[in-house]
Structure formats: structure tokens, C-alpha cells
Amino acid sequence: MILALDGSSIDGSAYTDVVNLARHTPAWLDDTVSAWSTYGLALFAVLMVVGWWRARRVSATASVTALAVPFVVVAAYGVDAALKLLVHEDRPCQTLHVATLEACPAPGDWxxxxxxxxxxxxxxxxxxxxxxxxxxxxxxxxxxxxxSRVWVGVHYPHDVVAGVAVGALTALLVMPAVRRNTGALALRLTATCLRPLLAAQ
Structure with missing residues (x-):
């Protein structure tokens, strides 16, 4: 079943207020927010690598926890993508026809x-x-x-709140299970070709 949500009826006015504010702020601020919106996810990849690098100097079990982080991210993305296909909410920049900092995604990019x-x-x-x-x-x-995703005009506020909830809940469901089984997982992985990922030599 496809829900075809009309997001403008939820917080369209709040979205419009933010987008209009963005149009009247200094160019350097808009450029900074736009760059962060576009490239900022790279920072999370860096933090994951740093976390893994430190963990492998501690123990194999710590490394297992670190290696689970990117898998959690992939799982959260999968859940989020499935919800997009279920809900089919048009982008606010398509529905409300406002000028935005970032180019409006094509129809069908929910x-x-x-x-x-x-x-x-x-x-x-x-x-x-x-x-x-x-x-x-x-x-x-x-x-x-x-x-930043609201500021540049590609999402309603409720879109990002829901996205945060999906990501946080996915991590809260998966990471405790991983932590409870790090010992067993470490033993299994040390017997494979992935052993170098678990501990510094």
C-alpha cells in the first residue's frame, strides 16, 4: 500500500519560513550550510574509521563493535529507503514551488x-x-x-525528524545485540581472513 503523504499539510509553513530565512542570510552562511548538506556525510565515515583504528589497538571485541557501526548505517538506510517507497511524499520544493538553495530533486525522489x-x-x-x-x-x-536539509530546501522538518528517528532506533536495536555477542563474534572472525581488521599486529 502506498500512502502518498502530503507533507505540506503537516509543517509546510515551518518549511517555508526556514527557506525564506535562508534566502535572506549572508551568502557565506548559505554556502557553508549547502556544502555541509552535500558533503557532510563524509565526516561520519571519517569518524567510523577513526573509531575502528582506535578500537583495534584495544581488543578484538572492541573492533567488532567498531566494525558493526557501518553495518548499522547500511541497515538504517535500507529501512529509510523502504519507508520512502511506502509513503511517496513529494519533495516540498515540488509541492510548494519555492526558491531553494539546493536544486530540487526530480519527481519520484521521495x-x-x-x-x-x-x-x-x-x-x-x-x-x-x-x-x-x-x-x-x-x-x-x-x-x-x-x-541543513531543511535549510537548503529539500526536506520538510518532519522528514528529518523521522529520518533521525529511523537512524537512532535502528542503532539502538542493533548495537546492544552486537555488544552482547562481541566475544563470540570476535572468536569467529579471528579465524577468518578478516583477522587483521580486529587487532593491531
């Missing part, structure tokens, strides 16, 4: 929930299970990513 927000939130929550410091950085970055 808006709800936000992939960027889901990926960022999943990475942030999963990283908290690995390192409080890295996780805190990622949480702040995830909030900035979610906000």
Missing part, C-alpha cells in the same frame, strides 16, 4: 524520511556505543545535517 538524517543519526548513535567522544561529535554533526 522526501519522507530523510536519508541524510537517517544515516547521520544511525552513525552517531552507533558511535556512542564505541566512544563517547566520537559519538558526541557525531551527535552534534547529525543535528547539523538534519537542520
Amino acid at each position: 522526501s519522507f524520511p530523510s536519508n541524510h538524517a537517517a544515516i547521520a543519526a544511525a552513525a552517531a548513535v552507533a558511535l556512542l556505543f564505541l566512544s563517547r567522544r566520537l559519538g558526541t561529535i557525531a551527535v552534534v554533526a547529525a543535528g547539523a545535517m538534519a537542520a
Whole structure:
């Protein structure tokens, strides 16, 4: 069943307020937010690599936790993509016909929930299970990513809230299960060609 949600009836006015504000802010701020919206997910990849590099110097079980983080992100993206296909919400820039900082995605590139927000939130929550410091950085970055997607005009506020919820819940469901089984997983993986990923030689 396809829901065909009309997001403008939920928080279209809030979206319009944000987009209009973005049009009246200094160009350097808009350029910074646009760059972050487009390329910011790379920071989460860097944080995951840093977390894994540190973990493999601690123990094989810590490495298993670190290696689980990108899998959680992929799982969150899969859930988010499935919801997009179920809901079929048009992008706000298509429905409300407003000028936006970022080019409006083509019809059929659905808006709800936000992939960027889901990926960022999943990475942030999963990283908290690995390192409080890295996780805190990622949480702040995830909030900035979610906000930027509304600022550049490609998502309603409820899209990014839903995306954050999808990512966070996916991580909260998967990471505790991984943590409970890190010992067994480490033993299995050390017997495979993946052993170098688990501990520094």
C-alpha cells in the first residue's frame, strides 16, 4: 500500500519560513550550510574509521563493535529507503514551488524520511556505543545535517525528524545485540581472513 503523504499539510509553513530565512542570510552562511548538506556525510565515515583504528589497538571485541557501526548505517538506510517507497511524499520544493538553495530533486525522489538524517543519526548513535567522544561529535554533526536539509530546501522538518528517528532506533536495536555477542563474534572472525581488521599486529 502506498500512502502518498502530503507533507505540506503537516509543517509546510515551518518549511517555508526556514527557506525564506535562508534566502535572506549572508551568502557565506548559505554556502557553508549547502556544502555541509552535500558533503557532510563524509565526516561520519571519517569518524567510523577513526573509531575502528582506535578500537583495534584495544581488543578484538572492541573492533567488532567498531566494525558493526557501518553495518548499522547500511541497515538504517535500507529501512529509510523502504519507508520512502511506502509513503511517496513529494519533495516540498515540488509541492510548494519555492526558491531553494539546493536544486530540487526530480519527481519520484521521495522526501519522507530523510536519508541524510537517517544515516547521520544511525552513525552517531552507533558511535556512542564505541566512544563517547566520537559519538558526541557525531551527535552534534547529525543535528547539523538534519537542520541543513531543511535549510537548503529539500526536506520538510518532519522528514528529518523521522529520518533521525529511523537512524537512532535502528542503532539502538542493533548495537546492544552486537555488544552482547562481541566475544563470540570476535572468536569467529579471528579465524577468518578478516583477522587483521580486529587487532593491531
